[in-house]
Amino acid sequence: MSVINEMRLEFTATSENEAFARLAVSGFMLPLDPTMEELADVKTAVSEAVTNAIIHAYAGKPGMVHMSAAYDGTGELTIQIVDHGCGIVDVQRARQPFFTTSDSEERSGMGFTVMESFMDGVDVTSVPGEGTTVRMSKRILLRDDAFPQQA
Amino acid sequence: MLCFETKKNTLTVRLSGELDHSAAKDIRRELDALIVQTDARKLVFDLKGLDFMDSSGIGLVIGRYKLMKRRGGSVAVSGTDAHIDQIFKMAGLYQLVERLA
Ligand SMILES: Nc1ncnc2c1ncn2[C@@H]1O[C@H](COP(=O)(O)OP(=O)(O)OP(=O)(O)O)[C@@H](O)[C@H]1O
Ligand SMILES: [Mg+2]
Numbered sequence: 001m002s003v004i005n006e007m008r009l010e011f012t013a014t015s016e017n018e019a020f021a022r023l024a025v026s027g028f029m030l031p032l033d034p035t036m037e038e039l040a041d042v043k044t045a046v047s048e049a050v051t052n053a054i055i056h057a058y059a060g061k062p063g064m065v066h067m068s069a070a071y072d073g074t075g076e077l078t079i080q081i082v083d084h085g086c087g088i089v090d091v092q093r094a095r096q097p098f099f100t101t102s103d104s105e106e107r108s109g110m111g112f113t114v115m116e117s118f119m120d121g122v123d124v125t126s127v128p129g130e131g132t133t134v135r136m137s138k139r140i141l142l143r144d145d146a147f148p149q150q151a
Numbered sequence: 152m153l154c155f156e157t158k159k160n161t162l163t164v165r166l167s168g169e170l171d172h173s174a175a176k177d178i179r180r181e182l183d184a185l186i187v188q189t190d191a192r193k194l195v196f197d198l199k200g201l202d203f204m205d206s207s208g209i210g211l212v213i214g215r216y217k218l219m220k221r222r223g224g225s226v227a228v229s230g231t232d233a234h235i236d237q238i239f240k241m242a243g244l245y246q247l248v249e250r251l252a
Contacts, residue, residue, distance in 0.1 A: 015173035022171075022203070040203075040234045047205040051172045097241070106179065106210035110242050114206050117241060 001078070005031065006070035013058040013065050013083065021050040021067055028069050029077055032140040041118035042077070042138060048111040049081040049134045055105065057085025057132055075140040080133060087128040095124065152200075153181055160224075162191035167200030175207040182215065192224040195251065199230030208235065209242045216247050227251050 007028050011017045022043040029042060046067075053065045066082040088094045095116075100109030115122045119136040126132040154165040164182060168174065186194065194215055198204070216226045229251035231239065239245060 015171075015176070018171045018173050019169060037234070043203065044205050044234070044238075047171055047203075051205070051207070055172060106175070106214040108206055108209040108213060108242055110206040110209055110238075113241055114238060117237070 001072045001076055003070045004073050008068040010064050010066050013054045013063040015054055018047055018051055022047050025069060025079065032071060032075055033143060034140050038140055045115045045118045045136055046079060048115050052111055053081060053083035053085065057083035075142045076137060077140050078137045080135050082133045084131040087130055088126040088132055089128050091124050091126050153178055155185060157189050157191065160192035161195060162189050163195040163197055165197040165200055169203040170201055170208045171205050172207045175211045179211060186218060194219050194226045196228045197230050198228060198235055204235050204238065209244060212244060212248060
């Protein structure tokens with residue numbers, strides 16, 4: 001992937017920033033002229049990953065969420081969401097539909113399933129006690145009139 | 152944002168704006184008070200006005216389904232777009248709540 005645009009953001013792990021993260025990614029991918037559907041897919045996946053960092057990784061304790069994104073000239077978009085929170089002991093289990101460790105809040109355990117359905121690829125690496133990295137990719141179909149400007 | 156209307160035993164709740172984890176917390180509190188207050192037998196979520204929803208919407212609807220069931224009532228959803236439908240179907244939600252046009 002030869003990146004033609006990239007961005008990095010760092011924000012407090014607080015639920016107000018869920019909307020901010022979605023908006024930031026929408027704005028960043030705008031030059032790719034995504035369809036409403038592609039935009040909704042990416043916003044939803046980002047919302048899931050960022051919400052997980054806020055409510056599971058830090059669970060109310062102070063911390064920062066790191067989000068970065070990049071795309072290349074073919075419309076391949078990658079997004080990475082990193083936290084330095086509690087980490088996930090068994091990632092494969094966590095990714096199962098309906099698996100949740102939260103019972104006080106009304107979580108459905110469908111976050112990872114939603115990310116997988118709306119993105120082309122989802123990769124999760126986690127170290128208990130150190131944090132979690134979620135890497136997602138999606139090919140945004142380029143329309144003739146909307147090829148991003150190559151530098 | 153939440154608007155509501157009651158007709159006979161039915162409480163219809165119109166949600167607008169974005170339904171994420173942050174918004175769901177407030178909606179849940181308001182809605183549970185309304186359910187008790189109106190003593191509704193049927194709760195209808197009208198989601199036509201939603202601009203965004205993630206898996207928090209599943210939690211919100213299933214949570215109300217459980218509450219209404221305990222109270223001897225039921226839940227339905229209406230005004231779902233293709234995106235919301237896809238999320239609800241992933242969770243098998245339409246096995247629990249009726250989907251109105
Ligand atoms: N960044 C993270 N740090 C620590 N644990 C995580 C993280 N992301 C996910 N998890 C764990 O994986 C589980 C499954 O996550 P998933 O997003 O699929 O469901 P959920 O967040 O529990 O519910 P939902 O997303 O449907 O509201 C979580 O309950 C949590 O235990
Ligand atoms: Mg989640």
